[in-house]
Amino acid sequence: MMNSVKTYTLFTDHDVYLFKEGGHYKLYGKFGAHSVEKEGVKGVYFSVWAPNAKKVSVIGNFNNWNHKDHILFPRWDGSGIWEGFIEDLTWGTLYKYAVETARGEFLEKSDPYALSWEQNIQAASLVSTTWYEWNDKEWMESRGAKNSLDAPISVYELHLGSWLRDEKDPDRFLNYRDIAKKLIPYIKEMEFTHVEFMPVMEYPYDPSWGYQITGFYAATSRFGSPQDLMFLIDELHQNNIGVILDWVPSHFPGDANGLYRFDGSHLYEHEDPRKGFHPDWKSHIFNYGRNEVKSFLISNAMFWLDRYHADGLRVDAVTSMLHLDYSRNEGEWEPNIYGENVNLEAKAFLQEFNTAVYKQFGNSIMTIAEESSDFPMLTKPVHDGGVGFGMKWMMGWMHDTLDYFKEDFANRKFQHHKLTFASMYMYNENYMMPLSHDEVVHGKASLIYKMKGDEWQKFANLRTLYVYMYTHPGAKLLFMGDEFGQTSEWNFTQSLDWHLLKYPVHKGLQDLVKELNHLYRTEPALYENQFDKNGFEWIEADDLENSVYVYLRKGKKRDDILMTVLNLAPKVIDYKIKVSTGTHWEVIFNSDHKEYSGSGVEADLLEEKDDHGTEHEKFITIKLPPLAGVILRQKKDKKYKLHRIKHRR
Known part of the structure; x- marks a missing residue:
């Protein structure tokens, strides 16, 4: 059968040069599926990177998933890019790339740059768009002052699938737009300055909570379309609430339709399993030394800041990225050229990422590292030898504080230093103080049940812990439910226990957090010098x-x-x-x-x-x-x- 794909390109020679050099940060305008018009005929332009493939074709519901009908053209320049134009396709078309490998295998891969995916395990991509008419101009023009290190930053971390479920059908997720109607009045009442969404990028496995991403450029369709998520962010901005997104450049799962062995080779992941396989999460680690992979990841960060107006990215699992020996025994990792355990390629990537996004957006945005070691100069400028993050989670403060509040009253004098030790290092970095989702799962107990004593003493302890947190230097982060004393561990399959608010102790704790947020926002002593x-x-x-x-x-x-x-x-x-x-x-x-x-x-x-x-x-x-x-x-x-x-x- 004659090939039904026409020649077409969105790439200039300079685009290809930047991509191969690792310096193209807007690849989402080039790769993927784009609605275009060729010689007066409307259709879709497809492009994908598969340098080791023998053949790449587009399959979908428009051609009965036949890999012989729509074969893409390899570019002449050796870039490994396959591209072409297919007539008469439109929004909502389901598609994948059928990749014939050098060994003769046939792989069916979803589009790494797709803007929408189906919601199933072997999900196909959808021809989609991120066009949206934003109404947050006032926020975007003034947000630099609100995202500044000199401003109060009180973050409410939440998982969209379990903050609140449909009241009539608890098994049904709320749409992004439904969430907006419920969430925004609550955040305003509680006076948090920002929300942080656990990953909203597409992921196949609910128990991963979104941290095993397959569609890095796609808003998860669990809660609606890209425009629905944009509406939620737009509405938050119009109500003076900033939005931080969890971003996961540390690893990806081995799903058959995902990035793993994309063209039959180790394309996105590091070939050496000592650097390319994560033993804890059974996932695959990006090859940070490969220029095209750096372009993919930094473009992805830019995408969420640009197209979705995110105010910040909280970068997940930075410790695992920076340490070659992370979760590895002796003999399972190889030192760097200096005989040390620092992953120099990952460090250079993070430096380049921070340099790029701050150059593009200035101090109107923030990058935040979830990093649990004492890796030096994480929030110092790259030109001074630092990694360039805006802030870092203060994990040492969190562990010491929770350990102290678990202690018997009679023994607290022997643990007194746990609440003073943070002052020895609290200005080494720009710290955010996290009481996050990680502390209320996997048998760790909810915050209220970490506290010592009878019921009254537990609530008194937690109220005092919050006073300590809000008056300690640094930005603040509190996971959903902790503000009212959720008694059970976080369960991603159901809504929070909002019914607890009918009990005075839970309502009182919520009122206390509300008042502390108000104090933090209105008392300059609590925020102006929080990093000084x-x-x-x-x-x-x-x-x-x-x-x-x-x-x-x-x-x-x-x-x-x-x-x-x-x-x-x-x-x-x-x-x-x-x-x-x-x-x-x-x-x-x-x-x-x-x-x-x-x-x-x-x-x-x-x-x-x-x-x-x-x-x-x-x-x-x-x-x-x-x-x-x-x-x-x-x-x-x-x-x-x-x-x-x-x-x-």
């Missing part, structure tokens, strides 16, 4: 016997100062604190207040007293409620009226 050593000062770090901590947070103005006092013992204490002479203080927040289902012990300032001894000093004495966090503000003048922030119903 001038923003923090210990007043009392060594009171092991009382399990009390006292520290200051400072804004850029000299008199923007807050004091946090944590009482992590289950008893009331009248506590004396040394302060600067001439200062006056007021209590503005108390986690033990009855509005938060606390015991109602008022954190009263009992005394402000000057000591006119050999050194002129000043002390205040405050009543500290049990297992509570108290925040005080330095008054800006003596006429400033003492008050406590009232919870807004």
Whole structure:
């Protein structure tokens, strides 16, 4: 049968040169399926990279999946690109690439650059579009200030498939547009500044939560079309809420229709299994040293920032990328040329990725590394030898904090340093403080059940932990459900237990998080210097016997100062604190207040007293409620009226 494919190209010689050099960052405008017009006839242009293939054809529901009818043309330049134009195809056409390998195998592969995929295990690609009429111009023009390191960044992490299900049919996912109607009022009420979506790229296996991606350029069709996801992001932006997407350049699954052995060779994955196979996840690791793969991945990052208006990318599993020996025993990995365990190709890739996206979008966006080791200079500029991320998850703080709050009250004095140790390194990087989904699955228990004590003590502990988190330097991240004390571990197959909010302890915890978000957004002392050593000062770090901590947070103005006092013992204490002479203080927040289902012990300032001894000093004495966090503000003048922030119903 005569080949029904016509010659056509979207590639210039310069495009091909950049692609082969690893410097083409907009490949989504070239590869894939694009609706075009050739000599007055409308159809679809297809292009795919398969340099080791003997033949590539387009199969689909338009030709009964016959690999003989629509054979693409290999480019003459040795780039490995196959391309061609097929008449009369339109949006919604199902297709794959039939790849004949050098060995004579026939592989059926979905399009690596497809914008939509079917929702099944051997999913085909769909001819689709990312055209959308955006209405978030105001946000996009001003978002640099809201995504700045000098701005409050309080992130609500959520999994779209289990935040909320259809009330009439709990087995049915909500559409992106349905989610928008429910999510946006909630985020506004709770006063989070950003949401972070666990991967929205297409993935075949629900239990992977989206971290085993097959369609890197496709919004998962579980929740609707590309335009439906754009609507959700657009609506969030119009309501002054930023959007961070989880991005997974670390690995991909071995599904038959995916990237693995795409043209019969190790095309996207590293050929050496010591570098190309992930032993934990049984997945395949990208070959970061291959230029065309770098172009694919950096173009993918650009795609989500460009076409979907994402405000940031949280890069998953960076530790596994940077360490050749990650989850490998001796003899299962090979050192680099310096005899060390750093994956130099992965490091160079991440440096190039950060350089490229910040050059394109400036500081209007953010990149965030999920990195659990002490890899140096992760958030330092590339030109200074750093990796170039905007922020890094503060995993050490998270582990130390949770370990402390699990501890018996009588033993906390022996673990006192766990809450002070972070101050030894908290300005080494730009940190985001994560209480993420990883901490409430796989038998780890929900946050509320990690806390020590009876029910009242558990909630008191968690309220105080949140006070500590929100008044500690760094951006904040809280996983869905943790804001109201979800009692069961996160289950990706069902909705959160929203019914718990009918119980006062859960509603009180939610109200507390709401108030802390409000404080964080409105008190410059909590965000202006959150990545600057001038923003923090210990007043009392060594009171092991009382399990009390006292520290200051400072804004850029000299008199923007807050004091946090944590009482992590289950008893009331009248506590004396040394302060600067001439200062006056007021209590503005108390986690033990009855509005938060606390015991109602008022954190009263009992005394402000000057000591006119050999050194002129000043002390205040405050009543500290049990297992509570108290925040005080330095008054800006003596006429400033003492008050406590009232919870807004």
